[in-house]
Every structure is written in structure tokens, then in C-alpha cells.
Amino acid sequence: MKARDQSAFAEFAAGRAVALHRAAYLLVGDQQLAQDLVQEALIKTYVAWPRLRDPGNAEAYCRKAMTTTAITWFRRKGWRNERPAETVPDLGHEYDDASAQRVTLWQALLELPVRQRASLVLRFYEDLTEAQTADVMGCAVGTVKSQVSAALRKLRDRLGDDVELLSPDEMVGAQ
Amino acid sequence: MTGKLIETMRSQAGELGSPALDLDSIVHEGDRRTRRRRLAAVVVGVVGAVVLGGAAVRLVDPGDPEGQVADGTTLRPHPLSYATGSRIHVGDTDLDAGRPIRAYVETDAGYVFSSTDLGVYTLIDGETARVGTLTEPVADTPELVADGSRVGWLDADDLYTVRDLATGEVVETPANHDGGRASRISASMTALDGTTAYLFDGRGPLAWDLESGAVTPVVPADGRTVVDAENGVLLVEGAPSDAVITATGSVPVQIDDFANLSPDARYVTTSYHDTGFLIDAQTGERLPFDHGHDWAMGYQWLTDHTFAAMVFDHRGDGWGKPALLTCAAATGSCETTVRQLPAELGEFQLPIGVAFVTEG
Numbered sequence: 001m002k003a004r005d006q007s008a009f010a011e012f013a014a015g016r017a018v019a020l021h022r023a024a025y026l027l028v029g030d031q032q033l034a035q036d037l038v039q040e041a042l043i044k045t046y047v048a049w050p051r052l053r054d055p056g057n058a059e060a061y062c063r064k065a066m067t068t069t070a071i072t073w074f075r076r077k078g079w080r081n082e083r084p085a086e087t088v089p090d091l092g093h094e095y096d097d098a099s100a101q102r103v104t105l106w107q108a109l110l111e112l113p114v115r116q117r118a119s120l121v122l123r124f125y126e127d128l129t130e131a132q133t134a135d136v137m138g139c140a141v142g143t144v145k146s147q148v149s150a151a152l153r154k155l156r157d158r159l160g161d162d163v164e165l166l167s168p169d170e171m172v173g174a175q
Numbered sequence: 176m177t178g179k180l181i182e183t184m185r186s187q188a189g190e191l192g193s194p195a196l197d198l199d200s201i202v203h204e205g206d207r208r209t210r211r212r213r214l215a216a217v218v219v220g221v222v223g224a225v226v227l228g229g230a231a232v233r234l235v236d237p238g239d240p241e242g243q244v245a246d247g248t249t250l251r252p253h254p255l256s257y258a259t260g261s262r263i264h265v266g267d268t269d270l271d272a273g274r275p276i277r278a279y280v281e282t283d284a285g286y287v288f289s290s291t292d293l294g295v296y297t298l299i300d301g302e303t304a305r306v307g308t309l310t311e312p313v314a315d316t317p318e319l320v321a322d323g324s325r326v327g328w329l330d331a332d333d334l335y336t337v338r339d340l341a342t343g344e345v346v347e348t349p350a351n352h353d354g355g356r357a358s359r360i361s362a363s364m365t366a367l368d369g370t371t372a373y374l375f376d377g378r379g380p381l382a383w384d385l386e387s388g389a390v391t392p393v394v395p396a397d398g399r400t401v402v403d404a405e406n407g408v409l410l411v412e413g414a415p416s417d418a419v420i421t422a423t424g425s426v427p428v429q430i431d432d433f434a435n436l437s438p439d440a441r442y443v444t445t446s447y448h449d450t451g452f453l454i455d456a457q458t459g460e461r462l463p464f465d466h467g468h469d470w471a472m473g474y475q476w477l478t479d480h481t482f483a484a485m486v487f488d489h490r491g492d493g494w495g496k497p498a499l500l501t502c503a504a505a506t507g508s509c510e511t512t513v514r515q516l517p518a519e520l521g522e523f524q525l526p527i528g529v530a531f532v533t534e535g
Contacts, residue, residue, distance in 0.1 A: 010198055017196055022188035035194040039201060046205030105183045125184045155180070166178040 009049050012058055013042050020066065026121045027070040029110040037073075041066035063126070064136045067118050071137075074114035101163060108158040116151035119144055124170065207431060252478045253281045255499060258288070258524040259517050263298070272296065273303045278312075278530040280321035284340035287326040289318050289530070295328055297340060307336055310350075310362075312530065319528035322367040322405075325385075335364055337372055337385055346385050350376045368404035375400050380411070402430070408440035408456065426459040433527075437476045442504045444473025444482055451484065453504060463507030466500055473502065474527055480504045483512070485525065 020041065024034035044065040045058055052058045109117055115137065122133040123144070134141045155165055177185075256265045258279055263270040263286055272288060274296060279288035285299030287306075295307035308331040312318045320327050324341035333350040350362040362376035373393065374381040380393040380401050393401055393411065403410045412430070428434070434445035436456060443454040451472035453464040464471070468486035475483045484502050488495040497516045502509035516523055524531050 006202065009202075013196065013198060013201070018191070018193050021194040022191050025191055026184055026188055031191065034191075035196070038194050039196060042196065042201050043204045043208070046201055047208050101179060102183045102186060105179055106187055109183070120180065121184065124181050125188065152180075159179075164178050165180045170178050170181065 005049060009046055012045075016059060016062065020062065023063070023121060023126060024066055024070070026109075026125055027067065027114070027118055028073075037066055037070055040069050044069070060136075063122075064138075067122065067136050068138060071114050071118060101159065104159060105155065105163075105165075108155050112151050112154060116147050116154070119147035120151050123148055124166070252481075253475070253526075255475075255477060255483045255501060255512050256281065256526055257499065257513065257516060258526075263288075270298060270301065272298050276524055278318045278528055279524055279526055280319045280326060280528045281526045282321045282324050282326055282340050284324040286526075287319055287321065287338075287340070289328070295319070295330070297326075297338075299340065306338055306345075307331075312363075317363060317365055317528045318530060320364050320367040320372075321528065322369060325367055327364045327367045327372050329363055333362065335372065335374055335383065337364075337367065346388070348383055348388065348390060350374070351378050366401050366404040366409075368407065371404070373401035373404055373409075402434050403436045403443075405436040405438055406440040408436060410434055410436055410443060410456075426456065428454055428459050433472070433474070435474065435476060435482075435527075437479055437482070437504065439479045441479070442476075442482075444476075444484070446472045453482075453502075453507060462504070464502070464509075465507045466502065466509045468498075468500075471500070474525055477501065483525075484509060485516075 017038065020038045021034055024037040024041075025031060028034050028037055041062050045052070045062040048061055049058065052061055109120070112120070118137060119133060122128045122136055123130070128136065130141050130144045134144045137144065152165060156163070159165070254265050256263055258264065258272075258276040261272045261275050263272060263276065263279065270286070272286070272290075274288075274290040274292075274294070277289045277291055277293075279286055285297055287295065287297050289295055289309050289312075293309040293311065294305050295309060297304050297306055307328060309318055310329045310331055310333055312329075318328060325337055325339050327335065327337040329350060330336040330347070334347045335350060336345060336347050338345045363374070364372055365375055365380075366373040370385045372383040372385060374383055374390070378392070381390050382393050382401075383390045393409070400412045401409050402412050410428070428443060428445065429447045430445045431447055431449065434443055436443055440456055442462070443456050445452055445454065449470070451464060451466070451470070453462045453473060454460065455462055464473075466484055466486055469488045471484050471486040473482040473484045477483055480503060482502050482504060484500045486498050486500055498511055499513035499516065500509040501512045
């Protein structure tokens with residue numbers, strides 16, 4: 001890669017590192033593994049850099065690389081439902097129902113099959129459309145719908161119907 | 176208003192800061208993959224193998240006796256070979272493995288190959304037998320390693336496995352994925368030297384004594400991978416592009432990603448910045464390597480002093496067809512053994528235990 005392209009890539013990596021790390025953590029539930037995932041996604045982006053042309057393409061490519069890599073890792077190693085939260089929050093005196101709900105919901109998220117969890121992260125954390133989510137995951141829009149639906153159903157089964165997983169506005173988007 | 180789902184995801188993710196990214200490592204690994212792609216690309220479209228008459232199996236220096244080396248294995252010369260589809264080509268002979276060959280190695284007792292079903296098979300005296308199943312391999316990493324009559328791989332359920340084809344003895348030890356970063360994606364057996372197998376997983380680089388079963392860390396502890404081991408000498412990769420040979424102290428050498436010690440550990444073939452080199456393992460000095468082509472790299476030792484090299488030449492805007500040479504380490508001189516390889520990607524493998532495929 002030419003020096004100026006390397007410089008542009010370094011700028012891209014530095015600028016997007018935090019956002020990528022956070023999304024990666026939601027995908028894998030482990031900080032160290034999230035770092036590895038970001039590193040791997042950036043390697044793939046670096047290899048593809050000469051044909052990506054602009055930062056928008058690079059970001060989309062990197063997000064896709066990260067998601068598909070995470071799915072592959074889980075598929076290879078059979079991590080499904082085997083990922084404990086790496087740390088249990090020290091709730092201390094601030095422990096309340098809302099905190100307990102968040103902890104339970106986070107645990108439930110980690111126990112989802114990786115494709116269902118990825119569909120939730122992309123749709124609701126990354127705020128992608130169903131079509132964009134389908135593109136990132138390399139599947140049909142209908143598959144995204146079914147993955148999101150199944151994931152929400154499992155979370156509701158775990159937390160109960162009283163917990164408002166999605167606000168009415170968000171729910172419209174999820175229909 | 177935000178529902179609990181998004182609120183929880185933002186809360187969890189929001190606690191994270193910037194990751195400790197290693198940009199140098201990203202660039203190094205990215206460049207390595209790019210080189211492999213480029214190399215893979217240049218062999219696409221090449222058809223037809225032309226083996227030079229009489230030369231293909233006359234690879235063994237008659238002066239090289241079949242003896243015993245210090246690691247306890249026999250020093251049996253290997254004829255130059257390559258594989259296409261389900262066949263291994265050795266001089267004028269074609270061996271039918273009966274299954275597509277994904278990666279393969281040569282042992283003193285026969286061939287061992289992985290297939291597209293990730294099965295591990297032996298091919299001995301024309302008979303193919305399944306002896307194991309690969310854990311899904313990672314691109315560019317060794318799937319099979321061999322030394323003497325033994326072959327090793329990471330079997331299904333993450334069991335490091337070594338089989339002695341001469342005796343049928345099989346030994347196993349589990350991989351450990353809990354040790355640290357990157358371990359989950361890179362557990363592999365990287366080298367085999369007599370009765371010691373070299374592993375890499377969450378615990379770092381390890382030596383596995385096949386006789387006692389003991390698994391111990393490899394020194395130097397900060398080494399990342401034992402790239403190769405012969406005759407008790409290790410070639411250990413440390414920082415990207417830097418490796419050391421533990422022959423007499425630590426002899427530094429620079430490598431891209433592939434290096435191969437000669438059976439007596441006197442020489443190393445490798446590449447650095449896409450240029451192939453022959454190196455004196457005792458001193459680290461670059462030795463003459465008069466291949467006469469635009470790109471070349473030694474990939475396999477046929478005897479203690481003879482190695483096989485793959486070469487390419489520029490043709491217009493691209494590359495010509497790959498060929499295989501046989502080279503003498505003592506003089507650095509080479510002769511063409513296979514003039515043209517059939518090189519449709521995925522149909523052409525060399526006996527290095529690594530599947531020659533494009534990056535996914």
C-alpha cells in the first residue's frame with residue numbers, strides 16, 4: 001500500500017476505533033475478544049483499502065467484516081450460550097430494579113444465538129435499516145425480520161412482558 | 176423515549192474506551208495477506224503441467240546418504256511433488272488420493288493430506304485411509320506438519336494429534352483456548368521435530384514432548400510462534416518480520432511469514448519483502464540463491480542440502496507461469512524440474528501443509 005494510503009488508513013482506524021470497539025463488545029460480550037475482533041476487522045479493511053475509495057465505504061466494509069467474523073468465530077467454536085458476562089457489575093448501594101433489569105437483559109443478550117444478537121445490535125444500536133442490516137449480515141431482509149423477531153421474543157420470555165424493550169417509536173421500526 | 180434494549184446496549188458499550196490496537200501488527204498482517212492474494216492471483220489461469228523428462232525424480236543428491244539426524248528421525252530424501260485435484264504428481268508418476276487434496280505433506284512412510292471435508296487422510300502404497308478430522312483451519316496457517324514418519328494436526332474437538340505412520344501410534348493433547356487474546360482463532364500445531372511438537376494457543380508457544388506428554392512453554396517466552404524446528408533448533412517469530420534461530424544463541428533473521436529450516440538446521444529458506452532468500456542458520460548471513468527468475472522462494476527441503484523452490488517471471492503487466500526448481504544450498508545454483516505447474520487456484524498444492532487458497 002502506498003504511504004499516503006497507509007496514512008489514510010491509520011487515520012480511519014484511529015477515528016473509528018472506539019465506535020468499532022463498542023459495537024464489537026456488544027457482539028461478543030468480552031472486552032479482550034472485542035479488541036481481537038476489531039483488530040481482525042481492521043486487517044480485512046486494510047487489505048481491501050485500495051478499492052474502498054472513501055471512508056464511508058471503509059466504515060461499511062469494516063462493520064460487515066466485524067459482524068461476519070464474529071458470526072464465524074461463534075460458529076467455529078460453538079460459543080453459543082457459553083459466553084458468561086466477563087464481569088458482574090458491582091451494583092452496591094445503587095442496586096435497584098432498573099439496574100437489575102439491565103443486568104438481566106445484558107445476560108439475556110449474551111445468551112442469544114450470535115446471529116440474533118447481531119441483528120439486534122445492527123438494527124437498534126447501530127440504527128441500520130433492515131436492508132442495511134441484511135447487507136451487513138449477508139442475508140435476506142426476511143431473515144433479518146425473523147432474527148429480530150425471534151430475539152425479541154426470547155428477551156421478553158426472559159424478562160417478562162412488563163419490561164418495555166422497545167419504545168413505541170422503536171417498535172414501529174421493528175415491525 | 177428509549178426502550179430498555181437500546182438503553183442497555185448503550186450503557187454497556189458506553190463504558191468502553193479506545194481499544195489497544197496494534198497498528199503495526201494490522202499493517203504487517205494486512206500486507207502478508209495481500210502478498211498471498213497477489214501470489215495466488217498470478218497462478219490463476221495457468222494450465223498444463225510440463226515435467227522435464229528425467230529430471231523430476233532425480234532430485235536427490237546421490238551424495239546424500241539416508242542417515243540419522245539428531246532429532247531421532249531418519250533423513251530420507253523426498254522427491255519433489257505437487258498436487259492437483261485428487262492427484263499427487265511425483266516425476267512421471269501420478270498418485271490417486273481418491274479425494275480432493277486441500278493441503279498435504281510428505282513423510283518418510285507416505286503422504287498425508289487434508290481434504291475438502293476437512294478429513295485427514297494417509298496415502299500409503301496407493302491406499303487412502305482416513306485418520307482424523309481437522310478443526311476448521313484458519314487461512315494461511317499450517318494444517319499439517321510432518322517430520323520423519325510422523326504427522327501432526329489440530330484434530331476436531333481441539334485435540335492436538337500426532338500419528339506415526341510407521342508404527343500407527345497416535346498421541347493427543349488438548350488445546351487450551353482460555354489463555355489470552357487471539358488464542359481462540361489461532362490454535363495450531365506449527366512444527367514437528369522428532370518427538371517434539373510445537374503448538375500455539377492461548378498459552379502462547381509451547382513444546383509438547385510426545386513421549387512423556389509434557390507440554391511446556393517455549394523459550395524465548397515472548398516469541399509468538401515456532402515457525403519451524405529441525406534437529407533441536409528452533410526458528411521463533413518474535414515481533415512482526417523478526418525471527419530468531421536458536422542454534423547458537425539467537426541468530427536474528429527477517430521473514431515475511433514463511434521459513435523452512437533444512438533437516439540439519441544448517442540453512443533456512445524464507446522470503447522477506449517478497450524476495451526469497453537462502454540463509455546460513457549459524458550466522459544469519461544471506462547466501463547465494465541463483466534462481467534466475469523474477470520471484471522465487473524455497474519452500475521444501477528435499478535433502479539436507481537440496482531444496483525445492485517455486486519461481487515466477489514477469490510477463491508484460493503480470494506474471495508468467497510458475498515453475499519448480501531444485502536448488503543446491505552449497506552453491507546456490509538451481510535447475511528447473513517442473514517447467515509449468517497447472518495452477519488453477521485451488522487445484523494446485525505444494526507439500527507444505529498449508530492450503531493454497533485465496534483470502535476469504
